Every structure is written in structure tokens, then in C-alpha cells.
Amino acid sequence: MGxxxxxxxxxxxxxxxxxxxxxxxxxxxANVNTPGYTxxxxxxxxxxxxxxxxxxxxxxxxxxxxRRKYYEFLQRQIYTQSQNLGTSESLKALYTRVEEVFNEQxxxxxxxxxxxxxxAWQSISVNPDERSVRTVLLQxxxxxxxxxxxxxxxxxxxxxxxxxxxxxxxGRINTILREIARLNVQIKQIEAGGIQKANxxxxxxxALLTELGSLVDFSYIEDEFGSVTVFVAQRAxxxxxIVRPLQLDRNIEGEYVIKVDGQDVxxxxxxxxxxxxxxxxxxxxxxxxxxFRKLMAGIxxxxxxxxxxxxxxDGINGRDFFLPLGVTGKDFxxxxxxxxxxxxxxxxxxLHEYEIRFTSASAYEVYDLDTSTVVASGTYxxxxxxxxxxxxxxxxxDAGGPQAGDYFFVSPLxxxxxxxSLSVSRPEEIAAAVDPAALPGDNRLALQMVSxxxxxxxxxxATFNDYYRGIVxxxxxxxxxx
Numbered sequence: 001m002g003x004x005x006x007x008x009x010x011x012x013x014x015x016x017x018x019x020x021x022x023x024x025x026x027x028x029x030a031n032v033n034t035p036g037y038t039x040x041x042x043x044x045x046x047x048x049x050x051x052x053x054x055x056x057x058x059x060x061x062x063x064x065x066x067r068r069k070y071y072e073f074l075q076r077q078i079y080t081q082s083q084n085l086g087t088s089e090s091l092k093a094l095y096t097r098v099e100e101v102f103n104e105q106x107x108x109x110x111x112x113x114x115x116x117x118x119x120a121w122q123s124i125s126v127n128p129d130e131r132s133v134r135t136v137l138l139q140x141x142x143x144x145x146x147x148x149x150x151x152x153x154x155x156x157x158x159x160x161x162x163x164x165x166x167x168x169x170x171g172r173i174n175t176i177l178r179e180i181a182r183l184n185v186q187i188k189q190i191e192a193g194g195i196q197k198a199n200x201x202x203x204x205x206x207a208l209l210t211e212l213g214s215l216v217d218f219s220y221i222e223d224e225f226g227s228v229t230v231f232v233a234q235r236a237x238x239x240x241x242i243v244r245p246l247q248l249d250r251n252i253e254g255e256y257v258i259k260v261d262g263q264d265v266x267x268x269x270x271x272x273x274x275x276x277x278x279x280x281x282x283x284x285x286x287x288x289x290x291x292f293r294k295l296m297a298g299i300x301x302x303x304x305x306x307x308x309x310x311x312x313x314d315g316i317n318g319r320d321f322f323l324p325l326g327v328t329g330k331d332f333x334x335x336x337x338x339x340x341x342x343x344x345x346x347x348x349x350x351l352h353e354y355e356i357r358f359t360s361a362s363a364y365e366v367y368d369l370d371t372s373t374v375v376a377s378g379t380y381x382x383x384x385x386x387x388x389x390x391x392x393x394x395x396x397x398d399a400g401g402p403q404a405g406d407y408f409f410v411s412p413l414x415x416x417x418x419x420x421s422l423s424v425s426r427p428e429e430i431a432a433a434v435d436p437a438a439l440p441g442d443n444r445l446a447l448q449m450v451s452x453x454x455x456x457x458x459x460x461x462a463t464f465n466d467y468y469r470g471i472v473x474x475x476x477x478x479x480x481x482x
Contacts, residue, residue, distance in 0.1 A: 352369065383396045
């Protein structure tokens with residue numbers, strides 16, 4: 001009877017093992033479209049044999065464990081591709097919006113408004129004494145200014161979207177980090193002793209890591225207990241059950257920077273939607289917004305230089321056509337600040353941006369960010385006045401004075417478009433003549449203005465139109481390559 005029961009037990013073990021294996025296969029089929037699910041496999045092994053007089057006799061089969069069909073190399077490739085996709089999605093969305101700003105068939109037509117303004121000067125060169133022609137110039141100039149202001153506002157809206165994307169991504173990242181830490185604890189508890197495998201929990205964690213990859217570039221290591229340590233921006237943001245969330249903090253420019261444990265790690269984030277938003281924001285500012293402001297500042301500066309040399313219908317010269325360029329500054333110092341900032345000579349302006357860098361508490365250098373050169377240097381004393389390229393800056397102590405590494409940002413471009421307006425208000429104030437004795441028929445200043453707009457501008461290295469076309473081309477290239 002014992003032998004007979006042994007046969008039954010062996011058969012029973014085979015049925016149970018096969019039933020378990022079929023259940024695993026059925027579960028695989030049921031979850032074929034479940035995101036993050038990993039195929040499972042029943043691993044069979046012979047049961048411990050029974051010793052008899054004739055020798056050891058097998059007692060059947062058992063399911064040793066359920067194994068995940070997991071390939072770490074492939075999974076890491078998935079993480080990498082997820083990061084690349086997240087980066088591309090952010091870049092494409094933001095760059096496409098910038099391209100739309102410069103799409104003159106669908107939106108504002110700056111090129112058309114600019115050419116109409118230039119052509120209005122051409123009309124004055126033909127009829128310098130006609131009041132109606134002068135009125136048209138004022139109207140075209142005002143329209144040109146409004147189009148430029150609207151376009152700058154749209155570009156700033158795109159930059160605000162980048163800020164919103166940074167905030168949204170950081171929020172979701174922190175949620176994922178907390179969930180990974182929770183799963184670390186559960187997996188470690190289940191797999192303690194090395195008997196069971198927390199397969200479904202591991203699937204959930206892998207899915208979270210894949211989503212994390214779409215949001216930010218990261219790396220991770222797994223310890224012998226099944227717990228993972230996740231690194232973002234070279235910082236351990238998950239270590240077992242400990243979470244160090246990403247913190248958003250605004251810098252002096254009002255932009256979000258990313259911190260971990262209070263340390264700024266923004267420069268170490270490159271991938272995923274967060275990295276894409278950071279990169280797009282920087283490239284839009286450097287390659288689109290700054291050149292656009294430089295274009296408009298160049299038109300203001302060069303037009304005023306020439307207009308001041310001419311005479312209006314009242315015989316007055318020295319007038320500006322546009323409101324002269326101003327200058328803005330930002331303090332990157334805890335111990336000192338800019339107390340006075342102005343343009344003292346418009347003719348010396350270069351349309352460059354600068355940093356006044358302190359190499360020690362008592363020494364500074366004025367660094368031209370466009371040419372990467374030092375244009376002035378000196379010894380600091382509280383209240384010192386620093387002059388360079390037509391700009392005058394006064395810096396004074398706040399609390400302790402400046403320290404080595406402190407700097408102050410100075411720019412004639414940041415508010416060039418926002419503050420752009422006409423300085424002349426009446427048609428008679430437009431200068432078209434070079435000789436007051438030849439009024440009202442002298443058109444020579446107007447002809448020089450036409451030549452100015454048609455010729456190369458040294459500060460831009462191109463004509464106004466060509467420089468603008470370069471910005472349009474850049475916006476299209478950025479969108480196409482995203």
C-alpha cells in the first residue's frame with residue numbers, strides 16, 4: 001500500500017506543479033498589455049528523494065520559485081531611452097512654441113512691420129516737408145514697437161511654460177521617490193531569508209523607475225537585500241527607506257533652481273522632461289530672446305545716434321527718435337548692492353552684457369560676457385563708481401561688503417523692448433535735414449537713415465533684416481532638431 005500511495009503522491013506533485021505553471025502562464029497572458037508587467041516563469045525542481053533498500057527513489061516534482069524574466073542590461077537601455085524621450089518631448093513642445101512666435105504666416109509679422117517702418121523713412125526722404133508723410137512714419141514706428149513688445153511677451157510666456165514644466169516634473173519626481181522608498185521596505189521584508197521573491201512589487205518599482213527616467217536622468221544600484229539606491233544629479237535621493245526630495249527655489253532672476261538637501265544641483269540635471277525644460281529655457285534665452293532684444297536695442301541706438309545729428313522742421317537738432325536705452329543690474333552678493341546705475345554716454349554703448357566680478361573683497365574686474373574679455377578693473381571702496389563702455393555703476397556695502405566670488409550683472413538689453421517708445425511726439429520733431437538753412441526741403445538726413453537700415457551694423461555684424469532672419473532661422477532649427 002505504501003508503494004501505491006507513493007505513486008499517487010508523485011502523480012499528485014506533478015499535477016500541482018503543472019497547475020502552478022499553468023497559472024503562471026495564464027497570469028502572463030492576462031497581463032500581456034499591463035504596463036510594467038514582467039513575464040514570470042515557474043522554476044521546477046525534483047523533490048528530495050526517498051531512501052529505500054534498493055536506493056534513492058524520487059518523490060516527484062515541486063515548484064521551487066517563480067522567476068521574473070528580467071534582463072538588467074535591457075532594462076537600463078529602457079531607462080536611457082525613456083530619459084531621451086522625455087528630454088525630446090520637453091524640447092519639442094517649447095521650441096515649437098518659439099517657432100510659432102516667429103511664424104509670420106500665422107502670427108505677428110515683425111519683418112513686415114520693420115520694413116514698413118524703414119519704408120516710411122524712404123517716403124520722408126522723397127517728401128521731407130510733407131507733414132502727412134511724417135505722421136505715417138510715427139504710426140509705422142509705433143506699430144513696429146507694439147509688434148516687438150508682443151513678440152517678446154510671447155517668448156516670455158514660453159519661458160514661463162518651461163518654469164511650469166520644471167515645477168510639475170519635480171513634483172511628480174518626488175512622488176515617485178517616496179513610492180520607491182516604500183517599495184524598498186516591502187521588497188526587503190518579503191525577500192528576507194532568500195526564500196520568496198517579491199516579483200509583483202519589483203514590477204511596480206521597475207515601472208516607477210521607467211517613469212522616473214522620462215522625468216529626469218538618474219542612476220541606481222541594488223543591494224543584496226533587494227533595496228535600490230537612486231541617484232539624481234549625483235545625489236542619493238532614495239537610500240533604502242530614506243527620501244531626499246528635489247526642492248524648488250527661485251533665484252534672483254525669479255527662475256526655479258533645483259536643490260537636494262539645500263545644495264543647488266541644477267547644473268547636474270541633463271535628461272528627462274526636467275532636464276529638457278532646463279536646457280530649453282537656457283537656449284531660448286541665449287539664442288532667441290537675447291538676440292531679439294539686441295536687434296531692437298541696435299535699432300534704438302543707431303537710429304538715435306543718426307537722428308541727433310539732424311535738424312527737425314523747427315530747426316532743432318540733438319533730439320532722440322526713440323527713448324534712449326537704459327541699463328539694468330542684478331546683485332549676486334550678500335554684502336553689497338548696486339545703488340546707482342545709468343548710461344552716461346549712449347555713443348559708447350556696445351550692446352553687450354557684463355559682470356562686475358570681485359576677485360577679492362577689495363578688487364574687481366568688469367567682464368564682457370559677449371567677448372569673454374576684461375574691459376575694466378580697479379580697487380573697491382564703499383560707494384565706488386565704476387565706468388565702462390558708456391555705463392556707470394555705483395556699488396556700496398550692505399552687510400560686510402562684497403566677497404571674492406561675488407558679482408553684479410549689468411545689461412543694456414533686458415528692458416530694451418519693454419521700455420521702447422518714441423521720444424518724438426510731433427511730426428515736426430522728426431529730423432530729416434542736415435542743414436537748418438536748407439529747411440524744409442533738405443532730405444539728406446533721411447537718406448542717411450535709409451542707408452543705415454540697408455547697411456551692415458557693426459554691433460550686429462549684419463543688416464537689421466539679415467540679423468532678424470538669423471533669429472528666425474535659429475528658432476526653426478531648434479524646433480526641427482528637438
